[in-house]
Amino acid sequence: MAEFAAALRPETRLIYVESPSNPLLHCIDLAALAALGKRHGVLTVIDNTFATPINQNPIPLGIDAVIHSATKYLNGHSDVNAGVVVASAEIVSRVTESAVNFGGMLDAHACSQLERGLKTLALRVQRHNENAATLARFLASHPAVSKVNYPGLPEHPDHAIAARQMRGFGGMLSFELCQPERLDGLLSRLRIVMPALSLGGVESLI
Numbered sequence: 001m002a003e004f005a006a007a008l009r010p011e012t013r014l015i016y017v018e019s020p021s022n023p024l025l026h027c028i029d030l031a032a033l034a035a036l037g038k039r040h041g042v043l044t045v046i047d048n049t050f051a052t053p054i055n056q057n058p059i060p061l062g063i064d065a066v067i068h069s070a071t072k073y074l075n076g077h078s079d080v081n082a083g084v085v086v087a088s089a090e091i092v093s094r095v096t097e098s099a100v101n102f103g104g105m106l107d108a109h110a111c112s113q114l115e116r117g118l119k120t121l122a123l124r125v126q127r128h129n130e131n132a133a134t135l136a137r138f139l140a141s142h143p144a145v146s147k148v149n150y151p152g153l154p155e156h157p158d159h160a161i162a163a164r165q166m167r168g169f170g171g172m173l174s175f176e177l178c179q180p181e182r183l184d185g186l187l188s189r190l191r192i193v194m195p196a197l198s199l200g201g202v203e204s205l206i
């Protein structure tokens with residue numbers, strides 16, 4: 001938190017964070033960040049995509065605006081590009097005005113896909129949490145793996161913060177191999193997990 005305070009300048013208007021972050025799954029004390037923002041009259045914004053609203057609700061902790069890539073968990077089926085901003089009516093009306101002026105608009109089919117995906121969000125996230133925790137523990141005990149980044153592991157540097165402000169630790173993790181040159185061999189032997197971009201669908205990706 002001291003780093004954020006030190007980075008503030010007189011012209012600072014907004015603090016933007018990601019927690020848990022990509023790719024090291026760092027977690028930030030959101031209540032402390034919100035308090036810092038309020039003390040300095042600076043808006044606090046979080047990208048809550050990795051956590052989802054099932055695992056983490058930053059607004060009750062004092063954060064001003066929450067952003068989600070709805071392309072990911074909220075839709076959950078890798079067939080929609082969309083985004084969400086959750087904030088006070090005043091902030092949302094400013095965002096809406098910009099969105100209208102810039103021309104960003106969801107078509108009816110995307111809205112319908114997203115609404116259908118949301119119905120199973122709670123169930124999907126619960127399973128994502130369980131699967132990632134199982135994988136994280138497996139990888140942490142694997143002799144070829146030197147480091148696992150998952151906030152649900154007690155040895156993760158931000159585990160205490162995550163445990164305080166999250167209900168679950170999410171479906172994303174990263175890890176490092178003892179011998180990085182063995183990466184291609186690892187990728188070619190995976191049977192279920194596909195090497196691909198994006199996240200939050202029902203497929204397991206690396």
Ligand SMILES: *Cc1c(COP(=O)(O)O)cnc(C)c1O
Pocket residue numbers: 018022047049050069070071072081082083199
């Ligand atoms: C994918 C992603 C984005 C970008 O979202 P799009 O819907 O693909 O534009 C932003 N933040 C995080 C954390 C993401 O994973």
